[in-house]
Amino acid sequence: xxxxxxxxxxxxxxxxxxxxxxxxxxxxxxxxxxxxxxxxxxxxxxxxxxxxxxxxxxxxxxxxxxxxxxxxxxxxxxxxxxxxxxxxxxxxxxxxxxxxxxxxxxxxxxxxxxxxxxxxxxxxxxxxxxxxxxxxxxxxxxxxxxxxxxxxxxxxxxxxxxxxxxxxxxxxxxxxxxxxxxxxxxxxxxxxxxxxxxxxxxxxxxxxxxxxxxxxxxxxxxxxxxxxxxxxxxxxxxxxxxxxxxxxxxxxxxxxxxxxxxxxxxxxxxxxxxxxxxxxxxxxxxxxxxxxxxxxxxxxxxxxxxxxxxxxxxxxxxxxxxxxxxxxxxxxxxxxxxxxxxxxxxxxxxxxxxxxxxxxxxxxxxxxxxxxxxxxxxxxxxxxxxxxxxxxxxxxxxxxxxxxxxxxxxxxxxxxxxxxxxxxxxxxxxxxxxxxxxxxxxxxxxxxxxxxxxxxxxxxxxxxxxxxxxxxxxxxxxxxxxxxxxxxxxxxxxxxxxxxxxxxxxxxxxxxxxxxxxxxxxxxxxxxxxxxxxxxxxxxxxxxxxxxxxxxxxxxxxxxxxxxxxxxxxxxxxxxxxxxxxxxxxxxxxxxxxxxxxxxxxxxxxxxxxxxxxxxxxxxxxxxxxxxxxxxxxxxxxxxxxxxxxxxxxxxxxxxxxxxxxxxxxxxxxxxxxxxxxxxxxxxxxxxxxxxxxxxxxxxxxxxxxxxxxxxxxxxxxxxxxxxxxxxxxxxxxxxxxxxxxxxxxxxxxxxxxxxxxxxxxxxx
Numbered sequence: 001x002x003x004x005x006x007x008x009x010x011x012x013x014x015x016x017x018x019x020x021x022x023x024x025x026x027x028x029x030x031x032x033x034x035x036x037x038x039x040x041x042x043x044x045x046x047x048x049x050x051x052x053x054x055x056x057x058x059x060x061x062x063x064x065x066x067x068x069x070x071x072x073x074x075x076x077x078x079x080x081x082x083x084x085x086x087x088x089x090x091x092x093x094x095x096x097x098x099x100x101x102x103x104x105x106x107x108x109x110x111x112x113x114x115x116x117x118x119x120x121x122x123x124x125x126x127x128x129x130x131x132x133x134x135x136x137x138x139x140x141x142x143x144x145x146x147x148x149x150x151x152x153x154x155x156x157x158x159x160x161x162x163x164x165x166x167x168x169x170x171x172x173x174x175x176x177x178x179x180x181x182x183x184x185x186x187x188x189x190x191x192x193x194x195x196x197x198x199x200x201x202x203x204x205x206x207x208x209x210x211x212x213x214x215x216x217x218x219x220x221x222x223x224x225x226x227x228x229x230x231x232x233x234x235x236x237x238x239x240x241x242x243x244x245x246x247x248x249x250x251x252x253x254x255x256x257x258x259x260x261x262x263x264x265x266x267x268x269x270x271x272x273x274x275x276x277x278x279x280x281x282x283x284x285x286x287x288x289x290x291x292x293x294x295x296x297x298x299x300x301x302x303x304x305x306x307x308x309x310x311x312x313x314x315x316x317x318x319x320x321x322x323x324x325x326x327x328x329x330x331x332x333x334x335x336x337x338x339x340x341x342x343x344x345x346x347x348x349x350x351x352x353x354x355x356x357x358x359x360x361x362x363x364x365x366x367x368x369x370x371x372x373x374x375x376x377x378x379x380x381x382x383x384x385x386x387x388x389x390x391x392x393x394x395x396x397x398x399x400x401x402x403x404x405x406x407x408x409x410x411x412x413x414x415x416x417x418x419x420x421x422x423x424x425x426x427x428x429x430x431x432x433x434x435x436x437x438x439x440x441x442x443x444x445x446x447x448x449x450x451x452x453x454x455x456x457x458x459x460x461x462x463x464x465x466x467x468x469x470x471x472x473x474x475x476x477x478x479x480x481x482x483x484x485x486x487x488x489x490x491x492x493x494x495x496x497x498x499x500x501x502x503x504x505x506x507x508x509x510x511x512x513x514x515x516x517x518x519x520x521x522x523x524x525x526x527x528x529x530x531x532x533x534x535x536x537x538x539x540x541x542x543x544x545x546x547x548x549x550x551x552x553x554x555x556x557x558x559x560x561x562x563x564x565x566x567x568x569x570x571x572x573x574x575x576x577x578x579x580x581x582x583x584x585x586x587x588x589x590x591x592x593x594x595x596x597x598x599x600x601x602x603x604x605x606x607x608x609x610x611x612x613x614x615x616x617x618x619x620x621x622x623x624x625x626x627x628x629x630x631x632x633x634x635x636x637x638x639x640x641x642x643x644x645x646x647x648x649x650x651x652x653x654x655x656x657x658x659x660x661x662x663x664x665x666x667x668x669x670x671x672x673x674x675x676x677x678x679x680x681x682x683x684x685x686x687x688x689x690x691x692x693x694x695x696x697x698x699x700x701x702x703x704x705x706x707x708x709x710x711x712x713x714x715x716x717x718x719x720x721x722x723x724x725x726x727x728x729x730x731x732x733x734x735x736x737x738x739x740x741x742x743x744x745x746x747x748x749x750x751x752x753x754x755x756x757x758x759x760x761x762x763x764x765x
Contacts, residue, residue, distance in 0.1 A: 002026040004076040006112075006126075007067060007094060009087065010757045013117065016291030016298040017080070020119045021126075026070050030081065031063045032738075035093045037148055044145045046562070050554045052145060054093070059738070064097060071098055077109040078126060083351065084306050084485065085143070085544060088136035095132065115307075116357045117291050117300025139544035145554060146170055146536070153565050154524070161576045162515055162596070170536075171482040172493045173520050173528045178475055179467055179500055180509045180517040189463035194223045195231040199402065199409045200453040201243055203441035207452075210402050210409035217406070231456040234407070241405035243449040249399045253414070254392040257421035259310040259340035260353035260385050263484035264477045266305065269384075271470035272428035274376050278469055278488040283740065283756055284373045285354070288381075290757065294369045300357055301366065302381055306485040307351040310340040312385075316352070320359045320389045332420060334391050355385040387425035394418040398440055402449065413440035466506040480534025498698055511600035519576050523568050527561065586621045587613040616650075631660070641667040666707070677701060679719045682729040683711035689729075713745050724751040 004025050008014050011029040018027040035054040037043035045051045056064060071077055077098075079091035091111055098104050110129035114121045150170040158166040197212035213220060215234055225231050261269070263282075270281040285305035291298040312320075317337045324333045340353075356378070363379035370378060394417050402409040416422070443449075467475065473487050482490055494500045499513030509517065520528045527533075536557070542548040577596035581603065585592050590607040594617060603619075605611040615624040634646035634657060645660040648671070659665040675691040687705035694700060702712035715731035722730055722744040733752075734740045740756035 001073070003074055004078060005067075005070050005074045006078045006080050007091075008080045009082055009090060010286075010290055011754075012287070012757055013290040016117055016300065017122060019298055020122050026074065028067050028070055029063065030067065030090060030094065031060050033057060033086075033090055033093070034060050034064050034097065037144065041152060043152075044148050046149075046554075046558050049551050050145050050558075052141065056097075067094065068098065068101060068103065071103045071107070075107060077104070077107060078112045078129060079109060079132070080112045080114070080125070082306070083113040083115055083304055085136045085140040086485075088133055089140035089144075092132050092134075092137045115304040115351050116302075117289065118357050121357075135546045136544050138550040139540050142543055142550040142553060143540055146557060149558060149561070150527070153561070154520075154527075157565065157568060158516060158519070161519060161571055161573050163512070163598070166512070166516060167497060168516065168520060169493065170527070171486065171533060172490050172497075173517075174479070174481045174530055174533045175472070175476060175490050176494055176499050176509070176513055176517050177521060177528045177530075178472065178479070178481075179494070179507045180514055182464060182466060183509050183514070186463040186466065191460045191462070192223065193227065194459050194461070195225040195228070195456050196459065197225065197231060197234055197238070197407070197454070197456045199243065199404060199451065200455075201402070201449045202452060203443065203449065206439065206441040208411055208413075208438055208440055210400070210411035212407050213401070213410035214408035215406060225456075228458075235454055235456060238405050238407050238454055241451070243409075243451050244403045245443050245445055245447040245449060246401035246403050246408065248401075248443060248445055251397045253395040253397050255395070255420075255422075256392045257338070257387045257390060257425070258384065258427040260312060260355055260388045261381060262308050262310060262342075262353060263306050264308075264473055264487065266354055266381070267473050267484075267487060268470040269380065269428060270377060271468065271473075273380060276373065276377070278473060278491055279734070280373065281377065282488050283734075284377045286757055288374055288378055292366070292369055292374070294361075294366050301361065301378055303352050303355050303357060305354050307354060308342060308484060309351050310342050310353050312355060312388075313352055316355055316359070317389060320386060323359045323386065324390060328390075328423075331418065332390050332423070334389070338389050340388070353385075354381055356382050359386060383425040384427075387421040390421035390424065391418075393420040393422045400440065400443060404451065404454075411438070411440060413438045415439070466508065468505050468507070469502075472507060479530040480537050481530065482533075483537070495698075498694070501698075511596065515577060515596050515601075523571065524564060526564075583621075585611060585613050586625070587611055633660075639665060639667050641665055668707075674704075676704070677717055679717045679729055681705070681709060681711055682727060684709035685728075689713075689717050715743070715745070717745075718742070722746070722749060722751050725749040 002023065002025055006017060006021065006025050006027045008017060008027065008029050009032055011031065014027045014029040018025070021027065034057060036057055038053045038055050043053050045053075079094060081087035081090040081094075088111070095104070095109055098109065111132050112125040112129050114125040147170050151167060154168040155166065158168055199210045199212070201208060201210070212234070218224075225234065259265070266285065267278045267281050270276040271278065274281075276284070282305065285302065288301045289303070289305050291300045294301075321333060321337065359382070361382075363375065363382050366378070367375050396415045396417050398413045398415075400411045402411060465471070469491060472491065476482055476487055476490065477484065494507075494513070495502065497512075498510055499516060500507045500509050502508075517528075536553075539548060539553045543550045543553065579594040581592045581594060583592045584590065585605040585607065588605060588607050588611040590605055590611060592603055592613075593606050594601055595604045601617045603615050603617055605613040615621065632648040634648065637646050638644065639646055639659040639661070642659060642661055642665040644665060646657050647660050648655055649658040650656075655671055657669045657671060659667040670692070677689045677691065679689045681687045681689055681703040684703060684705060687703040687709055689701045689711075690704045692700055692702055698714075700712055700714050701717050703709040713731055715733045717729050717731050719728075720730045720742065721728050725744060725746055725748075727744055727746050727749065729745065730742045730751075731745050732740065732755075733743045734756075738752070739754055742753045742755060744751040
């Protein structure tokens with residue numbers, strides 16, 4: 001019979017640890033959080049030092065029952081939940097539950113922490129248990145209480161002032177502000193024209209180009225050639241002159257490797273290099289951390305994936321340096337181990353960086369045991385970790401001035417002379433500008449060169465780029481908004497609430513998101529202020545390190561926030577959602593305004609209901625009138641049902657293709673051909689389920705025979721029969737708390753089977 005019980009969060013981790021610990025240990029999983037705040041007002045009581053009312057999470061009650069039953073049969077209890085604030089809080093909640101049942105009177109319940117799931121690390125942790133850290137628990141409780149108070153007070157206000165079903169969050173709202181402000185910058189941006197002048201030349205068989213850098217003794221800046229006439233004047237002055245090599249400047253340049261991965265940089269690089277979302281990245285990293293059977297038993301392949309640290313354990317560095325010595329020549333190994341300093345504003349919880357548990361476990365040696373995502377992510381972590389302890393790359397850079405008349409052209413080139421760490425790994429960047437790495441011929445000062453071509457290029461300044469997932473994560477970290485472990489859930493929340501859409505891997509705010517942001521920035525400016533949000537994160541860190549008490553932090557926040565909520569109750573909905581236009585209604589002459597409805601913003605007459613004039617935002621009155629009079633006809637196609645013309649029409653969810661004979665013929669189809677999942681519709685058993693988008697860009701799946709069959713589901717369908725109710729289709733559902741599951745879409749059935757553990761545990765109210 002086991003004498004000890006080890007409690008972890010994930011069932012897959014439990015299986016791995018059971019193999020390490022043998023018969024003396026029972027290993028059970030809590031399946032994430034076991035208690036949460038009651039889902040109603042009063043769960044946090046500001047009048048009683050923010051006392052918090054908890055209840056068991058219903059879906060995990062059976063796992064708690066199993067833990068309670070097992071505790072009664074053992075002598076020692078080890079709490080091995082994840083090594084962060086959330087994990088500490090889960091252990092604390094378990095002890096609270098066990099104490100209420102008086103099960104720990106004659107037993108020890110101790111905390112054990114390990115950052116990698118290898119046999120040595122686990123056994124060492126169990127040999128050195130500790131008490132639960134109340135400071136870490138307090139920091140997590142403060143975060144949870146803050147998120148609850150913001151959500152339960154601000155969200156109902158959004159319902160009243162904008163639309164039902166909306167929500168606001170302590171960190172999601174500043175993140176939304178980032179995206180909306182960038183969009184406003186782009187819309188307000190006025191492009192500016194400028195020109196550059198270039199020279200093409202060659203020596204022997206090597207062709208190269210140079211850019212005009214000086215003219216008439218004056219160094220040229222970006223806008224010094226502002227228009228066509230000016231560049232034409234310069235080109236005319238340069239024509240007919242020979243080219244002569246002037247100053248040649250050669251420099252040696254080195255480039256150092258990037259630090260090993262933190263949670264934030266792992267998410268950024270996975271988006272850039274692998275095209276994985278932050279959600280998918282963290283799910284995959286969790287699988288690699290919790291353990292994979294690689295033919296010789298189950299082992300965790302990477303260290304804990306929620307960390308701000310860029311430090312590596314001494315033993316790991318020694319192993320990496322040994323590997324470099326064996327596999328590379330001596331130049332690739334620096335004389336001393338390379339160390340890195342953290343640049344993050346709110347770096348906390350000094351764990352290790354994310355690294356392979358053994359550098360000797362090469363990606364190719366485990367490839368056969370990994371999924372495609374697991375292999376790509378593991379290979380990236382492995383290469384980045386190896387590269388971080390390698391020598392810098394070395395370049396020879398050359399800059400050459402070429403004189404043509406009164407102009408001086410500059411040609412630059414860069415040659416890699418020693419790859420160093422670049423032979424293993426190179427970091428990607430967002431929106432990078434091309435470096436001048438042209439190959440230049442060997443030239444000497446005073447040498448005459450042929451002028452093959454003199455020409456100019458027209459340019460226009462560009463607005464700042466919209467955020468990608470990678471650049472948004474980077475901005476969240478730079479501003480100190482949230483924690484790296486919450487970035488994926490912040491982004492998911494913004495998409496799920498339909499505040500933003502991701503189009504061509506860039507974030508666009510929806511009308512709803514823009515209205516919510518406008519309301520919050522105008523009426524709750526302090527609480528979506530980047531500095532305020534970062535300051536609050538710093539205070540949570542100070543609670544975790546024992547430098548602050550959590551109740552005074554909560555009290556300071558609540559007094560101002562509650563007062564502001566009360567003051568804003570009197571704002572009218574029209575004040576928030578309506579914007580005046582300096583334009584008269586073409587139908588009745590009354591003023592027009594931009595209004596906000598169920599389907600987003602639209603232009604409408606203020607004389608409603610007497611005047612029903614409306615049109616789309618961004619559309620002129622003339623365009624709306626012309627489209628109403630002359631619909632766009634689809635050429636070379638007729639209606640498949642009645643043979644009539646097909647027109648591009650406008651509906652409540654945007655443009656679509658419809659029959660010109662409506663309402664006699666009601667044939668409709670989308671403008672873009674939807675993706676077919678190949679899964680037969682379980683309702684009509686005739687059509688197949690296709691991928692569609694809602695009016696805000698959110699994906700859903702419906703029968704392609706619509707409107708004959710109205711079956712639809714939000715989750716991706718798979719052609720598997722439910723083992724419980726025999727419904728012919730299951731769907732894939734991913735949530736923060738339950739992970740990825742196969743679920744039956746029939747609500748009355750309730751079948752669910754977990755296929756991947758939860759990505760993360762920190763989430764907003």
